[in-house]
Amino acid sequence: MFLKIFKIVVALSIAFRCFGQEAGDKKASSSDVNVDLSKIFYEPTLDKKQPVQPAKSTPAKIFHLGLKYRATLCTQQCDIQDVNTSREFHSGDRIRFYFSANADGYLYVLHKGSSGDENLLFPNSGLNGGNNKIRKNVIYPVPPDTWFVFDQNPGEEHLKVILSRHPLESLPQQASSEASTPLGGKEQRFSLAQVDQELSRKVNARDLGLFTEPSPVTKGGASSVQSTIVVNTNSSEDKNQVVYKDIVLRHTSSATAVQSKDMSARDLYLEGSQKTAEPLGEAPAAPLGLSYSVLKQQNGQFVKVDPQGNFHSGDVIRLRIEVNDSGFLYVIHRDPDGIWNPLFPPGNAAEGNNAVKKNETYEIPGAGDRYRWVFDSQPGIEKLFIVLSRQRQSSFDVLLKSVNKRPDERLAKSDTSRKRPDADKGSIEMVSDALVAQMDEKYSRGIKMEFVEEKESATSSVPVAYAVNPSGAPDSIVVTEVSLTHK
Numbered sequence: 001m002f003l004k005i006f007k008i009v010v011a012l013s014i015a016f017r018c019f020g021q022e023a024g025d026k027k028a029s030s031s032d033v034n035v036d037l038s039k040i041f042y043e044p045t046l047d048k049k050q051p052v053q054p055a056k057s058t059p060a061k062i063f064h065l066g067l068k069y070r071a072t073l074c075t076q077q078c079d080i081q082d083v084n085t086s087r088e089f090h091s092g093d094r095i096r097f098y099f100s101a102n103a104d105g106y107l108y109v110l111h112k113g114s115s116g117d118e119n120l121l122f123p124n125s126g127l128n129g130g131n132n133k134i135r136k137n138v139i140y141p142v143p144p145d146t147w148f149v150f151d152q153n154p155g156e157e158h159l160k161v162i163l164s165r166h167p168l169e170s171l172p173q174q175a176s177s178e179a180s181t182p183l184g185g186k187e188q189r190f191s192l193a194q195v196d197q198e199l200s201r202k203v204n205a206r207d208l209g210l211f212t213e214p215s216p217v218t219k220g221g222a223s224s225v226q227s228t229i230v231v232n233t234n235s236s237e238d239k240n241q242v243v244y245k246d247i248v249l250r251h252t253s254s255a256t257a258v259q260s261k262d263m264s265a266r267d268l269y270l271e272g273s274q275k276t277a278e279p280l281g282e283a284p285a286a287p288l289g290l291s292y293s294v295l296k297q298q299n300g301q302f303v304k305v306d307p308q309g310n311f312h313s314g315d316v317i318r319l320r321i322e323v324n325d326s327g328f329l330y331v332i333h334r335d336p337d338g339i340w341n342p343l344f345p346p347g348n349a350a351e352g353n354n355a356v357k358k359n360e361t362y363e364i365p366g367a368g369d370r371y372r373w374v375f376d377s378q379p380g381i382e383k384l385f386i387v388l389s390r391q392r393q394s395s396f397d398v399l400l401k402s403v404n405k406r407p408d409e410r411l412a413k414s415d416t417s418r419k420r421p422d423a424d425k426g427s428i429e430m431v432s433d434a435l436v437a438q439m440d441e442k443y444s445r446g447i448k449m450e451f452v453e454e455k456e457s458a459t460s461s462v463p464v465a466y467a468v469n470p471s472g473a474p475d476s477i478v479v480t481e482v483s484l485t486h487k
Contacts, residue, residue: 013040013158022411025203037209037210037211037231038211038213038229038230038288039230040063040064040066040233041068041229041231041390042067042102043063043064043298044063044064044066044102044104044136044373046105046106046346049296053151058274058408062104062235062236062237062240063103063238063359064102064232064233064234064235064240065101065102065103065105065163065165065231065232065233065241065242065243066101066102066106066160066163066229066230066231066232066243066244067099067100067101067102067104067163067225067230067231067243067260068099068100068101068102068226068227068228069097069098069099069100069161069228069245070082070084070097070098070226070227070228071083071084071085071095071097071098072095072096072097073089073093073094073095073445074093074094074095074096074097074100074147075093081225082225083095084225084226085228085248085249087250088250088251088252089150089249089250089251089252090150090222090251090252091150091151091152091153091154091251091471091472091473092471092472092473092474092475093147093150094140094147094148094149094150094152095150095249096142096143096147096148097109097141097148097159097161097309098139098140098141098142099134099139099140099142099161100137100138100139100140101134101136101137101138101163102136102137102231103136103165103241104133104134104135104136104165104172105133105134105136105163105165106132106133106134106163106164106165106166106167106168107122107123107132107134107140107161107163108122108123108132108136108160108161108162108163108164108168109121109122109142109159109160109161109162109164109191109431110159110160110161110162110192110195111157111158111173112157112158112160112192113155113157113158114161118192120171120172120175120190120367121142121143121159121307122140122142123172123173123174123175124143124144124175125175126143126145126146127140127142127144128140128144129139129300130175131173131174131175131406132173132174132175134163134473135234137436146334149475150251150473151475152446152469152471152473152475152476153251153445153446154251154252154446155251156248156249156250156251157248157249157251158197158246158247158248158249159183159246159247159248159249159483160192160244160245160246161244161245161247161415162195162199162242162243162244162411163242163244164202164241164242165241165242165430166241168195168196168198168242169195169198170190170194170195170197171190171195173192179193179247181219187354191266193389197241199244200243202239202242203232203234203239203241203242203243203244204234204239206293207232207233207234207239208230208231208232208233208243208244208245209230209231209232209416210227210228210229210230210231210245210459211231211478212226212227212228212229212261213226213227213229213231214226214227215234216487225292228245230243230244230245233479251441254462261472262457262474264450264466265289265449265450265466265467265468266452266466268287268289268448268452268466268468269289269468270289270324270347271286271287271292272286272287272288272289272324272325272468273289273324273325273359274485275359281427286325286472286473287324287327287468287469287470287471287472287476287481288324288390288468288469288472288476288477288478289323289325289388289466289467289468289469289478290306290321290322290324290328290329290386290466290467290468290478290480291464291465291466292319292320292321292325292386292389292464292465292467292480292482293307293319293320293324293462293463293464293465294306294307294319294320294364295317295318295319295483296311296316296317296319297315297316297317298316303456303482304316304320304324304456304462304464305317305460305462306463307451307465308451308463308484308485309483309485310482310485310486310487311382311486311487312373312375312486312487313375313377313379313486314374315374315375316373316374316375317484318363318364318365318373318408318472319331319343319363319364319384319482320361320362320363320364321361321362321363321364321371321386322359322360322361322362323356323357323358323359323360323362323388324358324359325358326355326356326357326358326390327355327356327388327389327391328354328355328388328389328390328391328392328393329344329345329354329355329356329358329362329386329387329388330344330354330385330386330387330388330389330393331343331344331364331384331385331386332384332385332387332436333382333383333384333385334379334382334384334436335380335382335385336379336380336381336382336486337378338473340436341363343365343384346360346366356388378486379486379487381483381485382483382484382485382486383481383482383483383484384481384482384483384484385439385440385479385482386467386478386479386480386481387443387477387478387479388477388478388481389475389476389478390474390475390476390477391475393475395468402481439479440479440481443477444479444480446469446470446471447467447468447469447479447480448466448467448468448469448470449465449466449467449468449476449480450465450466450467451463451464451465452464453464465480465482467479467480
């Protein structure tokens with residue numbers, strides 16, 4: 001599939017000049033405004049040789065700088081089609097942009113997500129050698145070899161696309177070598193406010209003309225999908241150096257989330273657990289969830305107890321977690337001293353050994369683990385941070401590595417005392433309450449949570465917690481925090 005996409009891009013790149021002329025001529029008959037804008041956009045692409053100017057002649061004509069873009073959507077069924085950016089996008093949708101210019105220049109694509117995070121999508125290390133200098137009439141896909149995926153957090157995604165004849169001072173020209181962000185951009189620092197200030201000095205917003213034309217037809221027949229073109233209409237050389245366009249993508253909940261917005265967390269959990277596996281390449285399109293209960297040792301056996309109840313010094317407990325789909329499980333623990341420790345995967349497990357299977361149950365610590373979870377003599381609130389993800393999360397892997405000590409060194413070694421090696425104190429400085437709170441804020445939006453009384457025996461019932469992400473997106477994440485009161 002990606003080979004086919006690559007061939008299409010190359011073909012469009014070679015044919016851009018002819019297509020540009022035809023589209024411009026076709027649009028010319030519909031509107032006087034579009035006639036003028038189309039003419040000044042496509043004129044530089046024709047490569048007409050300029051006549052030799054005689055002495056004392058008027059200055060050479062200024063060609064107007066312009067940028068053209070279109071968007072391609074890859075559906076959850078892997079159907080690829082051109083789309084208008086004014087449409088609504090849903091969690092799990094994947095999108096890619098194609099940019100071309102009527103002159104050589106420098107391209108920048110900035111992104112500000114619904115969470116407020118800012119990152120740079122272009123320049124990109126996977127395209128053009130990581131440099132943002134582009135050539136006229138060549139089509140550049142962004143992202144180049146992957147897709148911009150809408151996660152489970154609805155909102156507005158803001159893109160700012162800039163084409164400049166010369167490099168901008170407020171933005172880098174070269175792609176960072178650092179790890180990619182979740183959106184496919186790079187963790188490069190810049191100030192959007194400074195970018196806007198530089199743009200206001202170099203271009204008048206009122207000089208930016210905008211028009212549309214039909215996108216390339218990939219399946220035959222007429223196309224109602226539009227390519228967008230922005231052109232700088234100013235005839236002054238110093239004010240015809242930059243064009244830019246702000247693009248707003250409306251991100252709503254997926255169809256699965258809309259249909260399930262009135263369902264309880266437990267019902268959503270069961271819906272996900274009963275859904276059969278999807279064919280390879282298709283998104284799960286089912287709610288991702290986990291349930292947890294707390295087990296306490298009584299008379300040599302572990303029985304379910306109310307996780308919202310009180311626990312006392314000497315109590316020995318376990319956490320039982322069940323997941324409704326295969327994925328990756330992360331559990332970290334905060335003791336009353338404010339120290340964060342990983343519980344799952346355990347510190348002595350092989351790296352990456354946190355994969356979990358659909359409808360399976362996991363106890364932490366397990367019967368075969370070399371440590372016990374015992375409440376010592378120090379009262380307080382014990383907190384657990386639980387994450388279930390359909391895809392491996394590199395950010396969580398890094399976090400766990402920073403606290404990855406053997407469990408029998410981290411937790412209690414006896415029923416009444418907690419012994420912690422001094423070496424631990426300096427080994428987890430990366431992990432703080434602020435960092436965990438930031439991750440919780442980023443990933444917990446939209447999560448449904450409830451406690452359900454479930455029968456433990458004929459005469460008793462115990463609350464079981466359910467946490468579900470209803471979006472059904474392929475990159476779904478469930479985050480929940482557990483607080484245990486130690487009296």
